[in-house]
Amino acid sequence: MQNYPLWYYYRLLIGSIIVLAVVGALLGHVWLVLSLGLTFFVAWSIKQQHSLLKWLRNPTGAPPSADGLWGQLFDELYNRQRAHSAEIFRLRALLQRVRASAEAIPDGVIMVQNDGSIEWWNASAEKMLGLKPDDRGSALTNLIRDPKFVRYFKRGGGDSIKLSAPGREHVRLQMTLVTYNQTERLLMVRDITRLLQLEQMRQDFVANASHELRTPLTVLRGYLETILDQQERVPSFLHRPLKQMFGQSKRMGNLVEDLLLLTRLDADETDMLSSEVFVDNLMDQLVSDAQALSGEKQHRITFINEAKINLLGNPNELRSAFSNLVFNAVHYTPANGEITIRWQQEGGRLIFSVSDNGIGIDPAHIPRLTERFYRVDISRSSATGGTGLGLAIVKHVLQHHDAHLDVHSKPGQGSTFACVFPLARAATPSNP
Numbered sequence: 001m002q003n004y005p006l007w008y009y010y011r012l013l014i015g016s017i018i019v020l021a022v023v024g025a026l027l028g029h030v031w032l033v034l035s036l037g038l039t040f041f042v043a044w045s046i047k048q049q050h051s052l053l054k055w056l057r058n059p060t061g062a063p064p065s066a067d068g069l070w071g072q073l074f075d076e077l078y079n080r081q082r083a084h085s086a087e088i089f090r091l092r093a094l095l096q097r098v099r100a101s102a103e104a105i106p107d108g109v110i111m112v113q114n115d116g117s118i119e120w121w122n123a124s125a126e127k128m129l130g131l132k133p134d135d136r137g138s139a140l141t142n143l144i145r146d147p148k149f150v151r152y153f154k155r156g157g158g159d160s161i162k163l164s165a166p167g168r169e170h171v172r173l174q175m176t177l178v179t180y181n182q183t184e185r186l187l188m189v190r191d192i193t194r195l196l197q198l199e200q201m202r203q204d205f206v207a208n209a210s211h212e213l214r215t216p217l218t219v220l221r222g223y224l225e226t227i228l229d230q231q232e233r234v235p236s237f238l239h240r241p242l243k244q245m246f247g248q249s250k251r252m253g254n255l256v257e258d259l260l261l262l263t264r265l266d267a268d269e270t271d272m273l274s275s276e277v278f279v280d281n282l283m284d285q286l287v288s289d290a291q292a293l294s295g296e297k298q299h300r301i302t303f304i305n306e307a308k309i310n311l312l313g314n315p316n317e318l319r320s321a322f323s324n325l326v327f328n329a330v331h332y333t334p335a336n337g338e339i340t341i342r343w344q345q346e347g348g349r350l351i352f353s354v355s356d357n358g359i360g361i362d363p364a365h366i367p368r369l370t371e372r373f374y375r376v377d378i379s380r381s382s383a384t385g386g387t388g389l390g391l392a393i394v395k396h397v398l399q400h401h402d403a404h405l406d407v408h409s410k411p412g413q414g415s416t417f418a419c420v421f422p423l424a425r426a427a428t429p430s431n432p
């Protein structure tokens with residue numbers, strides 16, 4: 001159908017009126033002929049409207065053909081309807097492809113409304129969580145009732161959590177809640193049973209190996225100590241090797257103890273984390289141990305308790321973490337250096353910090369310090385009997401206590417290692 005501009009139709013209308021008026025004048029009935037012409041036009045328009053309506057109600061196939069503007073209107077509607085159908089078809093195919101790919105994902109995927117009602121899930125989620133068709137629309141927290149999950153869902157997600165599958169204790173799942181628009185969230189579920197088993201095997205192996213090494217090492221160290229106590233009875237050429245053997249056996253002993261502590265930390269995530277830790281007592285003990293370690297190096301070690309508040313946590317773990325920081329300060333600060341230990345409250349945080357004016361650390365090393373076996377300078381670290389596990393232990397302990405480690409250091413000027421705890425870890429002050 002050809003598209004004519006508006007003026008064409010105005011010209012057609014005026015031309016028709018003139019022709020009808022001329023015919024009416026010739027017949028002597030101008031108004032009658034004009035009225036008949038108008039009636040015919042209205043009747044034709046009603047007929048076109050009716051055919052349009054009929055076609056719109058059942059738009060299969062092409063629309064009825066018509067002349068003039070009506071024809072153009074039909075064609076326009078037909079073209080739009082065809083484009084619309086093609087778009088719907090394309091979107092449907094896309095949706096099917098997206099669904100098929102979501103079904104194929106080995107991880108469980110569940111779409112949830114903000115109010116917690118389940119909207120859609122894939123086959124893996126069905127298998128892992130035992131979802132049934134009736135569960136559509138019901139609350140996710142009714143299906144996964146573990147209080148840990150309920151709290152996680154209420155706070156809107158965050159770092160992944162690990163849980164047992166509902167009704168199947170031995171199956172461990174990792175869940176991550178993602179908010180992807182204003183009204184909906186996505187719960188990703190991964191079966192990590194096998195991964196945890198492997199992790200457990202690794203931990204057991206390290207723990208068993210370390211445990212088995214402990215006894216022979218103690219025997220070796222004991223004999224070496226006894227021999228060194230009676231140096232005068234030993235040929236002089238053996239003095240140096242024996243001292244070195246004793247130093248290295250001590251180092252191996254530290255390594256074994258650190259490995260055992262790390263595997264223990266890996267194993268129990270929530271054990272005894274809310275005992276009151278008496279900071280003053282702990283520090284008195286730590287300062288005197290540090291002074292003993294410093295020995296002839298005569299560091300000035302001071303403890304300043306500004307917070308006057310105790311900490312909630314696991315006393316043994318915290319003692320390990322704090323002593324690692326204090327002993328590191330002793331190891332990496334030259335003789336007569338200053339070491340300041342501070343316990344302070346700053347805003348919404350409790351901070352335990354150890355500052356020294358020792359050798360410091362190049363900024364390039366700082367992000368990697370808490371990696372297991374990472375050392376800035378292997379020779380210097382070995383000289384101190386370091387294992388490279390101390391700061392890994394600190395990081396682990398702090399993670400257990402919702403805290404983190406901040407490190408500030410300048411080579412040649414000194415370092416500050418700060419353990420930053422949330423105020424929720426403060427215990428009500430009391431006397432030991």
Ligand code: ADP
Nearest residue numbers: 328329332360375376381386387388389390391
């Ligand atoms: P290590 O047992 O070797 O001391 P750590 O994990 O405790 O292992 O420390 C990692 C590295 O960080 C150390 O090798 C050392 O180079 C550096 N380091 C730790 N504390 C300090 C400090 N107070 N001053 C300078 N360097 C430090």
